[in-house]
Amino acid sequence: MLVTESLSLARGARCLLTNLSITIRAGECWLVLGENGCGKSTLLATLAGWQLPAAGRIMLAGRPLDQTPRRExxxxxxxxxxxxxxxxxxxxxxxxxxxxxxxxxxxQWESEADVALARAQLARLDLAGLAGRDLAALSGGERRRVGLATVLAQEAPLLLLDEPLSQLDVRHQQQALQVLQDCVAQGTAVLMVSHDPNHAVQIASHVLLLFGDGRYLAGPVGDVLTAAHLGELYRHPVRELQDGGRRWFMPT
Amino acid sequence: MAAERLQRGRFGLVLAGLLLLVLLAILLSLAIGSSSLPLGEVLHSGEAGQAARDVIINLRLPRTLAAVAVGGLLALAGCLQQVLLRNPLADPYILGTSGGASVGALLAMLLGGSVLLVNLAAGAGALATILIVFWLAGSDHSATQARLLLTGVALAAFCGALSSLLLSIAPDGLLRGMVFWLLGDLSGAGWQLALIGLAVFLVLGFLLAPALNILGIGLQHSHSLGLNVHTLRWVVYVLAALACALAVTTAGMIGFVGLIVPHALRLLLGQDLRLLLPASVLGGGLVLLLADVLARTLLAPQQLPVGVVMGLLGVPVFLWLLQQKGGR
Known part of the structure; x- marks a missing residue:
């Protein structure tokens, strides 16, 4: 789906990321982790074509991103x-x-099928009852879910999600994770920023750790997501706990 | 409170209703004036009928059409400007286009130019500000795109200062004409170019309406949905600025139409620009025409500048509407 070739990102004179080369395939879910200001959002904005990379190339579906027509x-x-x-x-x-x-x-006016599709996305995220409400009247978490529903209505095979779960309460966070998991199971590729490594254990196939000084670590969850790596990433010790065969990461 | 989603049926109904109101207002405007002529007299043969036809066709019809065209242009420009700056309180004069036009017009009056020259100078002044804004802010590729607004506002302030300078050095004999121009005046305004321009800009704006609906939400969202944000913003800027320039060149600086009409219609009809753009054009034409009828008749035979009537009556109505909506 998406390939980065020696991608480098910078903010002003500061180098955020150097020589990132990863391949995101259909049905993979990547979780991007890192400190505040380490370049997670910059990476997503760059992959989305909103910003230009300092160096390197992005290929979307086999074609350079900057040569892909916008609608396409x-x-x-x-x-x-x-x-x-x-x-x-x-x-x-x-x-x-x-x-x-x-x-x-x-x-062209939206068709009934478009409306039905939009309503279906709202229902998946427990928003069906809010369809007629003004966005300004919603809470932050509700608005975040509306954003996610909008992205889902776009029906793209690749989703770039910048903290889609922030501001969501426990139940709606789990619900949104389940929805994303369903998408991934159907072959959608997801690249998602989060601050909770446990989300990665739940749904990610791969993780990308951004250290903010140019270094990165990318690979399958099992290899990359360790207490040692997370401790180094967040510059704060992290412990791994086992519960019912599942791994949990906790700050100590 | 947001209005319900725009459906095709309501779209046709609202526009047909507004069109009917505009046509009725045109009839009213043709029938009412400083000399009272029953409309029926036009149909009479003989001298009385001929005189009535002369007044209506040579005096009232051009002025009526000019009012509709200028009102429509200002409301269209305001509506586009609000989307461009993503601010429901933006008006067509905010980015300096009209300021440039006034500097040009006042300068031409000061130099004793004819009406035609004043209009040409106003147009040239407006175009000059459009080019300067484009030149200074056109290369802004930043995410916030704030340079356009700041450049325009700064330029508007500069033009305001230049206009004040021209007024302060003008001889007393010219001052009245200059002030009237600044207040907005439809007497002797040419309607042909304004009406043609309005038709062209409306078609262009209408074609862009679905994209503008997206642009009004946010730049990143627009980009994600496949719009060329940078180019689209400049197209909207130029469209709004040209509509504003044409209106100001035709009838001077008529205030409030461009701010109030799109905003009031937003409250009544919702945000969908597919309806809001054409509705604003019709609404702007309607409101300015009614204001002009009042300007001609309130203190007849003396005529008031239409801009003053517009402000005196339009603002209280607008504030009342705001209260009604906000209270719910």
Missing amino acids: RARQMAWLAQQDEQAFPQTVLERVLTGRFPYLARW
Whole structure:
């Protein structure tokens, strides 16, 4: 789906990431972990084509990203940015319907099928009852779920999600994780930023650790996600616990 | 409270209703004036009928059409500007286009230019500010794209200072005409170019409406959905600025239409620009036409500048609407 070739990111004079070369395939779920300001969001914005990399190349579905037509790109890849913006009042359903934009002809009304698809995404995330509500009247966590529903309505085979689970309560976090797990099981590729390594244990096939000084560590969850690596990543000791055959990571 | 999702049926109904109101207002405007002429007299043969036709066709019709066109242009420009700056309180004058037009017009008046020259100078001034904004802010590729707003606002302030300078050095004999131009005045305004321009800009804006709906949400979201954010923003800027320039060149600086009409319609009809853009054009034309009828008749035979009437009556209505909506 997505290949990075010697990708380097910088912010001002500071080098965030050097020579990142990874391949994200269909049905893989990558979790990006790292400290605040280590370049997680910058990486996602770059992969989404919003920012240019300092060096290197990004290939989307076998074609250089900067040579992929925009509409085509929007059908291949959906990006949930960290901040959701909203200048004008808009209902939840209207927002989720915007996810269908890459599929509509220049001046075409959304079809009943589009509306049904949007409503289905809302229902998956426990938002069906809020479809007619104004976004401004929602809580932060609810708005985050609306953002996720919008990205799902885009039906792209690759999802770039910047902290989709932040601000969500326990039940809705687990529900959203289950929805993402279903997507991955159906062959969607996911690259997702999180601050909780336990999310990785739950759904990720791969993790990408960004150290913020150019170094990175990427690979299958089993190899890369260890207490030692996390301790180094967060510059704070992390312990691994076993419970019912599952691994848990806790700060000490 | 957001309005329900826009459906095709409501779209046609609202626009047909507004169009009907505009047509009724046009009839009203043709029938009412400083000399009262029953509309029926136009149909009479003979001298009385001929005189009535002269007044209506040569005096009232051009002014009526100019009011509709200018109101529509200002509301269209305001609506686009609000999307561009993602601020429901932006008005078409905020980015300096009209300031450039006033500097040009006042300068031409000061130099004793004819009406045609004043209009040309206003147009040139507006175009000059558009080019300067583009030149200074066009290379902004930052994520926030804040340079456009700051550049425009700074340029507007500069043009304001230049206009004040021109007013302060103008001889008393010219001052009245200059102030009237600044207040906005439809007497003697040409309607042909304004109406053609309005039609062209409306079609372009209408074609862009679905993309503009997305752009109004946010830049990153627009990018993710496949829009060319940078190019689209400049297309919208140029469209809004040209509509504003044409309106100001035609009838001077008429205030409030461009801010209030799109905003009030937003409250009544919702945010969908597929409906809001054409509805704003019709609403702007309607409101300015009614304001002009009042400007011609309130203190007849004296005529008030339409911009003053617009502000005096439009603002209280708008504030009332805001209260009604906010209270729910």
